[in-house]
Amino acid sequence: MGIISVKQIDNLYWLGRYTERVYTTLSMFSKSFDLMIDATDEVYPKYCEALDIPNIYQSKEDFLRRYPFDESIPDSIISNLNRAYDNAIVLRETIGSDALSYIQLSIYAMNKAAMSNSPLIELQEISDFLLSFWGIVDDQLDVDQIRNIIKAGKRIERVDLYARLELDKSRLEREIHRMIPRVLRSGMKYNQSALNKVRELINGNVIDYDQIISNVEAIVG
Numbered sequence: 001m002g003i004i005s006v007k008q009i010d011n012l013y014w015l016g017r018y019t020e021r022v023y024t025t026l027s028m029f030s031k032s033f034d035l036m037i038d039a040t041d042e043v044y045p046k047y048c049e050a051l052d053i054p055n056i057y058q059s060k061e062d063f064l065r066r067y068p069f070d071e072s073i074p075d076s077i078i079s080n081l082n083r084a085y086d087n088a089i090v091l092r093e094t095i096g097s098d099a100l101s102y103i104q105l106s107i108y109a110m111n112k113a114a115m116s117n118s119p120l121i122e123l124q125e126i127s128d129f130l131l132s133f134w135g136i137v138d139d140q141l142d143v144d145q146i147r148n149i150i151k152a153g154k155r156i157e158r159v160d161l162y163a164r165l166e167l168d169k170s171r172l173e174r175e176i177h178r179m180i181p182r183v184l185r186s187g188m189k190y191n192q193s194a195l196n197k198v199r200e201l202i203n204g205n206v207i208d209y210d211q212i213i214s215n216v217e218a219i220v221g
Contacts, residue, residue, distance in 0.1 A: 008094060009149055009188055011087045013220060015095075016153025018084035022106070023130045024161045025051070025077055029068060030123055036060050050165050051075075068123070069114040078110050081126070095150075096140055102133035145187045152186040155179035156216055159198070163212040169202070172212070176202050183219060194218040 004012075028047070036043050037060075044063040048055040053075040057063040068077045081103075088095065088103045106129045113122030134154070141147045159175050176198060183190050194215040201212050 004143075004145060004149075004187075008091065011091050012094070012146060012149040013153040013188065015084060015087040015091065016150040016155075017157040018080050018087065019103070019130055019133060020154040020157040021080045021161070022077055022084060023127060024158060025080070026123055026127055028165075029077065030120055030127075033064065033120060036064060051161070052164060068119070069110070078114075081106055081110055094146060095137070098140060099133055099136040102129045102136065105129045106133075144185070148182055148186040149188060152179070152182040152188065152220070155182050156219060160213060160216045163209045163216065166209050169207055172207070173202050188220055190220050191218050 032043065032047060044057060044060050044067075045055050047063075048057075056073070057066060066073060066076065070076050071078050071082065073079060085103050085107055088100050092100050106126045109122045109125040109129065113119035113126075116122055137147055137150055141150075155175065155178055159172065159179050162172050162175055180195060180199065183195060197215045198212060198219070201208055201215070
């Protein structure tokens, strides 16, 4: 493959971010599903607050139905999955039909889950399909830069989400150390000072999660 265009770089980067966003939020949602069914209405507002998404829901039942499946909500899981697909479809020739097929299978599984009274099995299938997508990216994409751009987007999104969730230092530190080499090898334009600041912040005694989020978002774009 020849020179990667600016548009392709943008699509690859956001493909990485949106697939990771779906994967991590699916994991959070699945772990919280039973808890939310049995708990009071206090749980889902905390979920929205942690992810910094608008709490537009009327009840936990409304949240459990609309947050995963309502395409009219920009922050819903299905909306992020659709964005991943939109980026993947224009990259068909770049990432290959096998990689694209796992994003398509995720869409089918999401639509099936939306019609189910017990959607966790189908939601787990989506997670499995996304893991297969990343496996194809590692195994079949011969151009290192393409693979590194997708993985840089994935790692940036994971650090962003883990910081918003205020996960413990060891998990966040691990993901930051995995993110930095991907960004450096991606060939994308990036903000060196923001990258250095993230490295500095994770090495401090007290983690400033807001500063990590701010600087991670400033690394690319």
